[in-house]
Structures are given as C-alpha cells and as structure tokens.
Amino acid sequence: xxxxxxxxxxxxxxxxxxxxxxxxxxxxxxxxxxxxxxxxxxxxxxxxxxxxxxxxxxxxxxxxxxxxxxxxxxxxxxxxxxxxxxxxxxxxxxxxxxxxxxxxxxxxxxxxxxxxxxxxxxxxxxxxxxxxxxxxxxxxxxxxxxxxxxxxxxxxxxxxxxxxxxxxxxxxxxxxxxxxxxxxxxxxxxxxxxxxxxxxxxxxxxxxxxxxxxxxxxxxxxxxxxxxxxxxxxxxxxxxxxxxxxxxxxxxxxxxxxxxxxxxxxxxxxxxxxxxxxxxxxxxxxxxxxxxxxxxxxxxxxxxxxxxxxxxxxxxxxxxxxxxxxxxxxxxxxxxxxxxxxxxxxxxxxxxxxxxxxxxxxxxxxxxxxxxxxxxxxxxxxxxxxxxxxxx
Amino acid sequence: xxxxxxxxxxxxxxxxxxxxxxxxxxxxxxxxxxxxxxxxxxxxxxxxxxxxxxxxxxxxxxxxxxxxxxxxxxxxxxxxxxxxxxxxxxxxxxxxxxxxxxxxxxxxxxxxxxxxxxxxxxxxxxxxxxxxxxxxxxxxxxxxxxxxxxxxxxxxxxxxxxxxxxxxxxxxxxxxxxxxxxxxxxxxxxxxxxxxxxxxxxxxxxxxxxxxxxxxxxxxxxxxxxxxxxxxxxxxxxxxxxxxxxxxxxxxxxxx
Numbered sequence: 001x002x003x004x005x006x007x008x009x010x011x012x013x014x015x016x017x018x019x020x021x022x023x024x025x026x027x028x029x030x031x032x033x034x035x036x037x038x039x040x041x042x043x044x045x046x047x048x049x050x051x052x053x054x055x056x057x058x059x060x061x062x063x064x065x066x067x068x069x070x071x072x073x074x075x076x077x078x079x080x081x082x083x084x085x086x087x088x089x090x091x092x093x094x095x096x097x098x099x100x101x102x103x104x105x106x107x108x109x110x111x112x113x114x115x116x117x118x119x120x121x122x123x124x125x126x127x128x129x130x131x132x133x134x135x136x137x138x139x140x141x142x143x144x145x146x147x148x149x150x151x152x153x154x155x156x157x158x159x160x161x162x163x164x165x166x167x168x169x170x171x172x173x174x175x176x177x178x179x180x181x182x183x184x185x186x187x188x189x190x191x192x193x194x195x196x197x198x199x200x201x202x203x204x205x206x207x208x209x210x211x212x213x214x215x216x217x218x219x220x221x222x223x224x225x226x227x228x229x230x231x232x233x234x235x236x237x238x239x240x241x242x243x244x245x246x247x248x249x250x251x252x253x254x255x256x257x258x259x260x261x262x263x264x265x266x267x268x269x270x271x272x273x274x275x276x277x278x279x280x281x282x283x284x285x286x287x288x289x290x291x292x293x294x295x296x297x298x299x300x301x302x303x304x305x306x307x308x309x310x311x312x313x314x315x316x317x318x319x320x321x322x323x324x325x326x327x328x329x330x331x332x333x334x335x336x337x338x339x340x341x342x343x344x345x346x347x348x349x350x351x352x353x354x355x356x357x358x359x360x361x362x363x364x365x366x367x368x369x370x371x372x373x374x375x376x377x378x379x380x381x382x383x384x385x386x387x388x389x390x391x392x
Numbered sequence: 393x394x395x396x397x398x399x400x401x402x403x404x405x406x407x408x409x410x411x412x413x414x415x416x417x418x419x420x421x422x423x424x425x426x427x428x429x430x431x432x433x434x435x436x437x438x439x440x441x442x443x444x445x446x447x448x449x450x451x452x453x454x455x456x457x458x459x460x461x462x463x464x465x466x467x468x469x470x471x472x473x474x475x476x477x478x479x480x481x482x483x484x485x486x487x488x489x490x491x492x493x494x495x496x497x498x499x500x501x502x503x504x505x506x507x508x509x510x511x512x513x514x515x516x517x518x519x520x521x522x523x524x525x526x527x528x529x530x531x532x533x534x535x536x537x538x539x540x541x542x543x544x545x546x547x548x549x550x551x552x553x554x555x556x557x558x559x560x561x562x563x564x565x566x567x568x569x570x571x572x573x574x575x576x577x578x579x580x581x582x583x584x585x586x587x588x589x590x591x592x593x594x595x596x597x598x599x600x601x602x603x604x605x606x607x608x609x610x611x612x613x614x615x616x617x618x619x620x621x622x623x624x625x626x627x628x629x630x631x632x633x634x635x636x637x638x639x640x641x642x643x644x645x646x647x648x
Contacts, residue, residue, distance in 0.1 A: 006508045014496055212492035219456055219491070220509040221481040386459040387406075 003222045007230025011204060015238055025199050025242045029192070030249035037249075041256030056099040056134035059089055063102055064109045066148075071141040077134070093125050099134035100124040112149060174269045178353045182330070186348035187321030188250060189243070189282060190341065194314050196242030197289045201235050202306035205297035214389065224383035228294070228376055235290040236283075243286070270352075277351050277361055284368040285344045291375030298382040298389075317341050324349055330356065337363040340371050393470055394431035395592050396455070396561055401428050401464030403450050424450035425461070425616040432592045432609075434560060437583065439607030440596040441637065447616040448596035449488070452565045455594065456486035468561060482510065485554040488565035489547075495539030499530050499549040502538070503556060510557035517556070524552040528578065544575035551579060562586055564595040568602060580606060600633050612637060614644040 015021045058071075059080040071077065080098055092098040101123035105111065111118035122138055125131035151157045208214040217227060293310055300306035320342050324330075330350035337343040343364040350356030382388040403424045407415065415422070425447040432438040440448050453459045455466055457477040466473045473480035493502055503525075507517040525531045528548040533541055538549065547570075555562070567583070568576040583606055587593055597603060603610050604624065611621040619640045620627050628636050 003509060006505065010505055013501075014494070018496060208494075211494070212490055213494045215458065216491040216493065216506075217509075218458060219481060219484070219486045220506060221478045221511065222509050223478065390459065 003226040004229040004233065007217075007222075007227060008234045011231065011234030012237065015200065021200075025196075025238060026245050029195065029199075029242055030245035030247075033192075033246045033249035034253045037253035037257045041253060045256065051129060051133065054130050054133070056130060056137065057097070058134065058138070059084060059092075059098050059101040060104070061102070062104040062106050062108055064104065066109070067104075067141055067145050070144045071137065074140055075134075075137040077137075089123065093123055093131065096125065096128045096131065099128070099131045100138055102138060175353075177269055182349040182352040183325050185352055186345040187318075187325050189247075189348060190285070190317050190321045190345055192243040192246040192250075193239065193282070193286055193289055194317050196239035196246070197235065197286070197293045198307070198310055198314065199242055200238050201290060201293035202297045202300070202303045202310065204231055204235055205294055206300045206306035207303045209298075209300075209389065210302045218383070218389065225380045227383055228379040232287075232290055232294055232376060232379070235294065236286050239290055240283070240286050243282075274351055274354075277356070278348060281344050281347055281351070281361070281364060284365050284372070285341075287372045288340060288344075288368045288375075291372045291379065294379050295375050295382065298379055320345055332357065332360070334360060334363060338367040340368065343367060395433045395469060396594070397429075397431040397467050398451065398455060399429050399465050399467075401451070401454055401461035401466065402426050403447075403454060403459065403461045423616055425454075427617055428464070428613070430611050430618060430621060432561075432594050434592045435587060435590045436608045437587050437593040437595065437606050439603040439610040440594065440613055441598065441600070441603050441610055442596070442613035443598055443641065446613045448613055449490075449565055450616075451613070452486070452488070452563050452594065452596055456484055456563055457481055458486070482557065483560050485557075485559040485562045486565075487550060487554040487563070487567060489569050490565075491550065491554075493538045493546065493550055493553065496537060498535050498537055499525075499541075499552070500534040502549070502553055506553050507556045512557050516558075520556055520558060524555060527582065528552055543570060544572055547571055547575060548578065551582070560591055562591050562593045564593070566597055567595055568597070568599065600637065604633055612640055614640060619644065 015025060055076050055078055057078045057080055084092070089098065089101050093101060101121075103121040103123070105118040105120065108118045108120065120142065122135065122142075124135040124138075126135075151160050154160055205214075208217070218224075292313060293306075296309040296313070297303075297306040300309055324345050330346050330353060332350075332355065336346060337360045347356055347361055347364045350360065405422050405424055407417070407420055407422050411422075412418065412420070428447065428451055430438065430440070440451060442448050450459070454461050455473070457473050457480050460474060468480050468483055471479065497505070500521075503521050504517065507520070512520070525534060528551065530545075530549060530552055533545055538546060541549065551567075562583075564583070567579050571579065580602065583593055583595065587606075587608075595602075595606070607624060609621070609623050610627050611618045612627065613619070620636070624633070627633070
C-alpha cells in the first residue's frame with residue numbers, strides 16, 4: 001500500500017469520525033451561509049413587499065376633483081382627516097405619520113380657468129422611502145393635470161401631438177442570468193474554497209508540529225514526499241467537501257436572496273461542458289490553495305501562527321474576487337490567466353458568461369497546477385528540513 | 393566494526409532571538425555536540441549520562457535520523473544512516489517524551505497505522521500487538537482515545553507503538569521522565585528484557601540509578617563531548633558514580 005494513501009486515509013478518518021470536526025467543517029459552513037443569506041433575502045423581500053403594499057397617507061387642502069381623480073388612477077391613498085397647522089404638518093411628515101402634503105391655493109380651479117397662476121405646494125420627506133414614493137405619485141398626477149390644461153388651451157389640440165413614442169425592452173434573459181451568476185459566483189467560490197482549506201489545513205500540519213505528533217511520523221521509514229502528498233490530497237478532498245457544503249447552503253438560500261419566487265435559479269442555461277470546465281477549475285484551484293496553505297502551515301510553529309500567515313493571502317483572494325464582481329466582463333487577454341487566484345476567478349466569470357477560450361482555460365489549469373507542483377516540492381523540502389520541522 | 397557507531401559527530405544550531413534570551417547568550421550559534429563518538433552492540437545497553445543541555449537529545453536525534461550532523465558519521469551494521477536514512481529507520485525505534493501520539497485516535501488504531509508505515513505485514517502486526525498490548529496492559533484501554541488516557545498509559549502506548557516493527561536498535565531519550573514509579577518500573581524492566589532478546593539499546597538519562605541498574609556501558613556527556621566512557625566499573629573505578637559525575641561536571645565548568 002502506498003504510504004501517501006495510508007496518511008491520506010488517516011487524515012480523512014480523523015475528520016469524518018470526529019463529530020465536532022464534522023460539524024465545523026461540513027455542516028456549519030453550509031448552515032451558516034444558508035441562514036445568513038436566507039435572512040438577508042427575507043429582510044430585502046420584506047422591504048420590497050412593504051413598498052409595494054404601502055398605502056400613502058396624504059394631507060390635502062383645497063385639492064380639486066380633477067387632480068384627485070388623476071391621483072386615484074395612480075395609487076390607492078388615505079386622506080388625513082382633520083385640519084393641521086403648517087408646523088404640525090411639517091412635523092408629521094418628518095415623523096413619517098403623513099407621507100406627503102398638497103396645499104392648493106383656495107379656488108385653485110377658478111384661477112387656472114381664468115388664466116391666473118395659482119400656487120400649489122407639495123411637502124414630503126426625501127429621507128423616507130414611503131414619502132418619496134408618495135411624492136412620485138403626486139408629481140405624476142400634477143404633471144398629467146398640467147398636460148391636460150395645456151392641451152385645452154391650444155387652439156389646435158392636435159398640435160400637442162408631436163410624435164408617437166413606443167418603447168421595447170430588448171434583452172437576452174439568458175445573458176442577464178449569466179451576468180448575475182458571473183458577478184457573485186467566482187468570488188463566493190474562491191471564498192468558500194479558502195475558508196474550507198483554512199478550517200483544517202493549519203491544524204493538519206502546523207497543529208501536528210505543535211503537538212509533537214509530526215516528529216512521531218517523521219521517524220517512520222516514510223519518504224517525506226509521501227507525507228506531503230498524503231496531507232495535500234486529504235486536505236483537497238476535505239476542503240472540497242467543506243466548500244461544497246457552503247455551496248449547497250448558497251444554492252438553497254438563492255431563491256430567497258434573489259427574490260426568485262422560491263424556485264432555484266435557472267442553471268439549465270449552462271451546458272455540460274460549462275459545468276465540466278467549472279469543475280476542473282475549482283479542483284485545480286483547491287489544489288493550489290491547499291498547497292499554499294500547507295507550505296505556510298509547515299513554515300509556522302503553531303496553528304495560530306499559520307493562520308496569521310495565511311490571512312493576508314485570503315484577503316488578497318477576497319479583494320480579487322470583489323474586484324471581479326464590480327468589474328465589467330471577464331478579460332480575454334492570455335497573460336492575466338496565468339496569474340494565481342486572478343486567473344481562476346477570471347476564467348470562472350468567463351465560463352459563466354459564455355465568454356472564454358479553450359486556450360485561456362488551459363492556461364489557467366496548467367499554471368495553477370504548475371504553482372501547486374512548486375508548492376508541493378517546497379513542502380517536501382520543508383518536511384526534509386530539520387530547521388523547519390523542529391524550530392522552536 | 394560495531395553494530396551501531398557514532399563517529400566524531402558535530403552539530404551546531406542557529407539560535408533564535410527567543411532562544412538567545414532563554415540561554416542568556418549573545419552568540420547566534422550553539423554547538424550542541426562536538427566530536428562525539430560512541431558505539432553499541434546488540435545485546436547491550438549503552439547509557440548516555442549527562443545534565444540537561446549536555447547534548448544527549450541532539451546525539452540521539454542524529455542517530456534516529458531526525459537531524460543530520462554537520463560533520464562525522466553514524467552507521468548501523470556498517471551502513472551510514474545519513475545516506476540510508478529510510479533503511480536505518482526500519483531498524484530503529486526512537487522514543488522520547490517530545491514525540492507525541494494524536495489525542496484523537498485509539499492505541500489500537502495508531503498501532504495499525506504505524507505498523508503500516510513501518511511496512512509490517514498483517515500477521516506480524518497482530519502477533520506484535522497481542523504481545524505488546526498484553527505486556528503493557530494496553531488491552532484494557534486499546535479502544536480509548538489517547539487524549540483520555542493518563543500520562544503513564546500514553547507512555548506505555550508510545551513505547552508499544554515505537555516497537556511495532558520489532559527493531560534491532562532501540563533509542564530512548566529519558567525513557568522514565570515524568571512517569572509514576574510503577575510505569576517507570578515497567579519500562580526499565582522491559583528495556584532489560586529487550587537487551588536479553590539481543591537488541592541494542594541506547595538510552596539517555598540524567599538519573600544515575602537508572603544507569604547503575606540497566607547499563608552495560610556508559611558515556612558521561614558534558615558540553616557536547618564524552619568525558620568518560622566504559623563499563624560501569626571502568627567509569628566509576630573505586631568511587632561512587634555520583635561522585636565521578638559531579639567531579640567531571642566541576643572540571644567541565646572550570647574549563648569553560
């Protein structure tokens with residue numbers, strides 16, 4: 001039996017038979033992601049529903065019936081009963097008891113008909129969502145009334161008709177969905193992978209050094225290369241499963257988060273080959289992150305120190321992910337695809353928006369595996385170095 | 393040619409700032425062993441006697457292939473352990489209190505795990521397990537996680553696991569350190585038993601009574617070098633071992 005396989009099995013056994021680790025590595029990431037995103041979605045959904053169903057309360061003085069009709073066509077509203085002093089009205093709008101106030105000059109309609117210019121004052125609170133919405137409705141009703149008066153005043157009302165306007169919304173629903181995925185998925189995938197590796201990587205190597213169990217392993221007739229491979233492969237599998245847990249949590253919370261009417265987002269826009277490409281990029285990236293974290297953990301004297309070393313790399317990955325989310329479409333240039341972390345994030349965005357080339361995909365896979373190979377070789381050297389393994 | 397020979401080894405360590413502070417020195421390097429030589433044959437217990445910091449652990453770690461000396465050589469059955477470290481590890485058992493077992497696993501699991509890493513086949517593994525577990529009473533707690541065991545039970549488990557591959561050379565660094573009287577007795581009795589089975593044993597200790605009781609030959613190590621070596625009677629002559637040890641220690645401090 002290959003020695004790396006013996007070490008691999010032991011590392012897997014260590015995690016999957018420990019209830020605490022099963023909980024923290026496989027259950028909690030997914031559960032936490034689901035709960036957080038579900039709650040965010042619920043709060044956002046609640047706000048949207050509140051805005052859609054809210055019936056504004058308006059205070060009016062001398063409002064003509066013609067304007068009242070136009071307002072009723074736009075929104076169901078409640079009229080505030082009773083008379084208010086000016087200062088009282090202002091306070092109530094600021095306190096959001098009343099959403100808007102419409103003060104028309106007395107005999108507003110007669111003034112308009114006589115050609116005079118009566119005044120109308122609209123009071124609202126731009127800091128309050130409901131008040132702003134009420135203002136939009138009021139403004140619309142006033143504009144419509146204004147337009148009707150202008151038409152009446154023209155000698156030839158048909159002169160007001162200058163052009164026919166028709167608008168058509170032209171968009172590819174598939175492209176819109178794809179853009180949505182490309183904005184959030186590459187960033188989340190990288191974060192989930194990093195967090196998955198950080199959950200167990202430092203303990204598997206720096207933890208063993210700290211506890212003195214690594215030395216016990218090093219006195220066996222096992223090549224250091226096999227120890228490195230056993231550790232790396234087991235971490236890859238465990239981290240992948242941890243990231244998968246987060247991903248499942250995300251998928252389950254997406255309908256609520258994106259307000260998709262409680263149905264899963266439309267993944268059928270992607271072909272099998274796209275999923276395959278995503279999968280191989282993720283696997284190669286897991287290898288890269290695991291190898292990086294392993295080297296940093298081997299260098300550290302304790303789990304705490306390892307985490308401190310890893311954190312800046314996590315933040316770099318996080319920043320690249322966030323920049324990708326806010327950026328335009330994925331770059332098609334060849335060279336950026338060779339950059340660690342950036343390359344995988346960029347190609348994931350490219351795959352999700354159907355804008356990637358096989359050459360760039362190959363560049364990402366080969367460069368990521370090359371960096372991984374370099375890190376594993378470094379890890380092997382570190383396991384062979386007494387300075388690294390026994391430093392205090 | 394001796395079965396295990398250490399020839400003129402020297403090992404220097406670079407001290408970290410923290411270590412320099414602890415050792416109260418400005419020197420960035422520390423010579424742990426200088427020109428150290430000794431040997432041991434099968435059926436013999438060799439005791440390396442010295443105070444803390446004398447170089448005992450460095451010498452034994454070098455023999456166990458955990459660290460490489462800067463110069464000199466160590467051979468087992470005529471083959472250098474520096475160039476044949478894997479082959480050497482197959483013949484060596486190394487036990488020190490610094491080498492720990494993973495708290496999460498049971499003695500039974502760890503015995504199987506390390507036997508696979510030592511290329512022990514299943515038949516031999518089961519036979520060794522039966523013998524060693526029964527000898528140290530590990531059967532009683534074979535399925536209890538190491539983290540839940542007492543320090544004596546842990547030490548017995550470590551001892552059994554280090555011997556999983558029935559090695560010819562047994563290297564114990566302070567084997568009875570931190571053990572209760574009963575467990576210490578079990579360990580020393582077993583060392584004697586191993587010697588009678590024809591194993592070569594090197595043990596380091598600062599406990600004079602352990603040396604007097606167990607060792608066929610002894611080397612007194614001070615400041616990284618062997619100051620006196622031979623059979624117990626050769627080393628102590630007409631004097632008491634304790635008196636010899638302290639007089640050598642005094643000379644060493646005076647020379648420094």
